[in-house]
Amino acid sequence: MVRIIIADPSYLVRKGLSTILNELKCVTQISEVSTPDEISDAIISEMPNMMIINTSLSSIPEVDSLIKKQGTELNIISIFNSPLPNNSSEKLISILDGKSVLLNKLRNQVKNVQQSTQQQENSEELSDREKEVLQKVALGKTNKEVANELFISTHTVISHRKNITRKLGIKTVSGLTVYAILNQIIGMDDIS
Amino acid sequence: MLITADMKMADLIHLDFQLLAVIQRIGIPLGFREKTIDEVCKENNVNTDFFLQISNSFHDKDFFPKERFFEFKAEWLVNFLRRTHQCILEHKIPEIELKIEGLVEDLKATTRNYELIKNFFTEYIRELKIHMELEDNKVFPYVVELDKSLEANKKTPKFEESFSDYNIQKYLEDHNDIEEKVFDLKNILIKYLPPPMDNCKYNSLLFEIFRLEKDLSDHAKLEDKVLIPKVKLMEREIKNL
Ligand SMILES: [Fe+2]
Ligand SMILES: [Fe+2]
Numbered sequence: 315m316v317r318i319i320i321a322d323p324s325y326l327v328r329k330g331l332s333t334i335l336n337e338l339k340c341v342t343q344i345s346e347v348s349t350p351d352e353i354s355d356a357i358i359s360e361m362p363n364m365m366i367i368n369t370s371l372s373s374i375p376e377v378d379s380l381i382k383k384q385g386t387e388l389n390i391i392s393i394f395n396s397p398l399p400n401n402s403s404e405k406l407i408s409i410l411d412g413k414s415v416l417l418n419k420l421r422n423q424v425k426n427v428q429q430s431t432q433q434q435e436n437s438e439e440l441s442d443r444e445k446e447v448l449q450k451v452a453l454g455k456t457n458k459e460v461a462n463e464l465f466i467s468t469h470t471v472i473s474h475r476k477n478i479t480r481k482l483g484i485k486t487v488s489g490l491t492v493y494a495i496l497n498q499i500i501g502m503d504d505i506s
Numbered sequence: 507m508l509i510t511a512d513m514k515m516a517d518l519i520h521l522d523f524q525l526l527a528v529i530q531r532i533g534i535p536l537g538f539r540e541k542t543i544d545e546v547c548k549e550n551n552v553n554t555d556f557f558l559q560i561s562n563s564f565h566d567k568d569f570f571p572k573e574r575f576f577e578f579k580a581e582w583l584v585n586f587l588r589r590t591h592q593c594i595l596e597h598k599i600p601e602i603e604l605k606i607e608g609l610v611e612d613l614k615a616t617t618r619n620y621e622l623i624k625n626f627f628t629e630y631i632r633e634l635k636i637h638m639e640l641e642d643n644k645v646f647p648y649v650v651e652l653d654k655s656l657e658a659n660k661k662t663p664k665f666e667e668s669f670s671d672y673n674i675q676k677y678l679e680d681h682n683d684i685e686e687k688v689f690d691l692k693n694i695l696i697k698y699l700p701p702p703m704d705n706c707k708y709n710s711l712l713f714e715i716f717r718l719e720k721d722l723s724d725h726a727k728l729e730d731k732v733l734i735p736k737v738k739l740m741e742r743e744i745k746n747l
Contacts, residue, residue, distance in 0.1 A: 325568070346568075483697065488629060489690030492622050496698050502618060 316428050317343045319356050321367040322393055324348075327409055331366060331393075334416055340428050350377050357384065361480055363427045366407075366420075368393040389427050391420075438481055445499060447474040451487060452494035453504060508569075509562050511544040511554050518543060522565050527721070531589040532557055556582055564724060575732040576739065580653040583733055584646045590725050591638040598718050599631055605711040612702040619699060623691075630687045637684050641729075645677050649733070652740050660747060674737045681734075685726065688719045 318335060320328050328346040335344055347356050350371065356362065357380065369392050371377055381390060391405050398408040404419045411419075440448060450460040457475070461468045479485050484493055494500045509518060515538040518525055529536075534550045534557075547554040556578045562569045575583070606627055613620040651665040661670075692715050695708070702708045 329568075483693040484690045485686045486690050488626055489687065489694065492626050492690075492694055493698055495622055496619065496694070502622075 315343060316340055316364060316424055316431060317360055317362045318345075318424075319353070319360060319362045319365040319367075320344060320346045321353050321356075321365060321371050322346075322348065323368060323370060324409075327368070327393065331416075331420075334413070334420060335424070337417065338421055338424055340424050342424065350374055350380075353377060354380055357388075362388060363431050364389040364391065364423070366391045366393060368395070370395065389423065391423060440478065440481060444474050444478050444481075447471060448478050448490060448494055449499050451475065451478075452491040452500050454487065454491075507565075509543070509558055509565060511542065511547075511558060513543050514538070515541055515543050515546045518561065525561050525564060527593070528557075528561050528564050531586050531593065532560065533585065533589070553578065553582065560586070570727075570731070572731055572735075576736050580649050580733075580736060580740065583728065583736070584649050587725065587728060587733065588642060588646060590721070591642060594718070594721060594725075595635065595638060598714070598721065599634070602711065602714050602718065603627065603631070605707070605714060608707055609702060609711070612704050612707065616700060623694070623699070626687070626691065626694075630691070633687070634684055637682065640677075644672075645674075648672055648674075649737055649740075652737065652744060655747070656740060656743055661744070673741060674734055678734060681729070683726075685719055685722045688715060688722065691715060692719065 320331050320335075322328050322331070325348075328348070332344050332346060335342055343360070345356050345360050345362075347353050353365075353367075353371065357365075365381070365388055367377075367381075367390060372381060372390070372392060381388065389405075391407060394406060394408045396408065397410050398406055404422055407416060407419055446464060447460055450463060455463070457468050457471045461471045464471075478490070482490075482493060484490055491500070491505060495502055495505075507521065509521075515529075519529075532552055534546060534552060538546055541549075543557065544554050547557050555574075559571055559574050559578075563571070606624055609623070610620050648669045651662055651669055655661045655665045692712065695712055695715070
């Protein structure tokens with residue numbers, strides 16, 4: 315499943331892009347946002363693979379740094395309010411583009427994302443390291459404690475936790491604990 | 507479709523039965539006969555425009571007139587939020603609880619799994635209650651008193667007494683996400699729990715959980731996007747008194 319955020323101040327542009335994306339035969343979950351606050355909320359709650367964002371928003375410093383923080387996990391497509399040259403990159407679209415141009419560019423981009431997420435989702439299984447982290451988190455240990463016990467940085471623990479949450483679709487510690495018990499990663503008696 | 511004042515109230519429910527929740531929480535009883543939205547609102551001392559903006563935004567998620575909401579009396583919004591709490595705590599949660607308890611038969615073979623789900627939800631109810639009680643007992647009374655003070659053009663005695671050192675920022679700092687656990691519960695039931703024998707029962711539990719999640723997210727949206735920004739504006743005003 316490809317999860318997409320459309321970030322544009324204009325309602326008309328958001329709706330237009332939604333309509334076009336809905337014509338693509340891939341399973342997509344689309345959420346529309348219009349302000350920097352909504353962008354940061356949506357990145358946390360929707361866990362998007364792709365964001366189509368107007369340059370008027372992505373040029374705001376806080377949004378820019380937020381995007382950079384997501385790294386390559388989040389594919390960015392930029393929307394320009396001005397015309398683009400004919401052979402511009404597929405990652406750039408203009409609100410003046412016609413349907414065929416938009417459809418082609420977006421189809422290719424969504425396909426790419428879909429292929430890479432499918433690989434990821436097929437490897438839905440947690441890695442051994444992730445299982446170790448999950449086990450400790452499920453026992454109620456803090457990120458710092460997990461880091462110390464596994465001799466890795468807190469930063470690495472956080473990134474493992476993000477992946478665990480993405481793979482399992484479980485966000486809270488108590489949720490992870492239930493998962494860990496159901497899958498015999500920890501025992502019922504291990505928790506007080 | 508845009509909901510307007512001249513529509514019949516009964517037609518509104520046929521258009522979108524989910525709006526029954528809005529009608530109840532805004533304080534309007536059923537039994538509309540052929541009356542229009544405007545007529546019904548006036549009879550029940552509900553501001554028609556407030557009713558329209560709320561129902562339109564619950565009906566169509568793209569319709570969210572944030573600025574318009576700021577114009578309405580804070581108390582109307584607070585009452586709406588309070589009734590939502592009440593409905594969730596007194597009806598929706600017990601319903602889900604009952605449905606979870608109903609699973610005990612199906613999950614007998616794996617008592618452990620049943621206990622897990624049950625405990626997870628019990629813990630969630632506790633958190634939800636704490637969250638909503640804080641709002642009902644502290645935040646909402648604060649907003650109402652703030653509103654009264656602004657109306658009277660001076661801080662009311664109760665405001666001075668109970669809230670002189672309170673502000674919305676304090677609430678914001680621990681206004682936590684109450685949807686996350688519902689999200690988790692959903693996935694645990696859909697993806698990880700060994701399938702139950704009676705799918706119909708199980709589905710109806712899931713269905714309630716999906717509805718609760720939606721209800722909570724609409725509710726949080728009103729709190730985060732309307733109530734809090736509005737209170738911030740009011741706090742700025744009261745400083746000038
Ligand atoms: Fe609330
Ligand atoms: Fe809340």
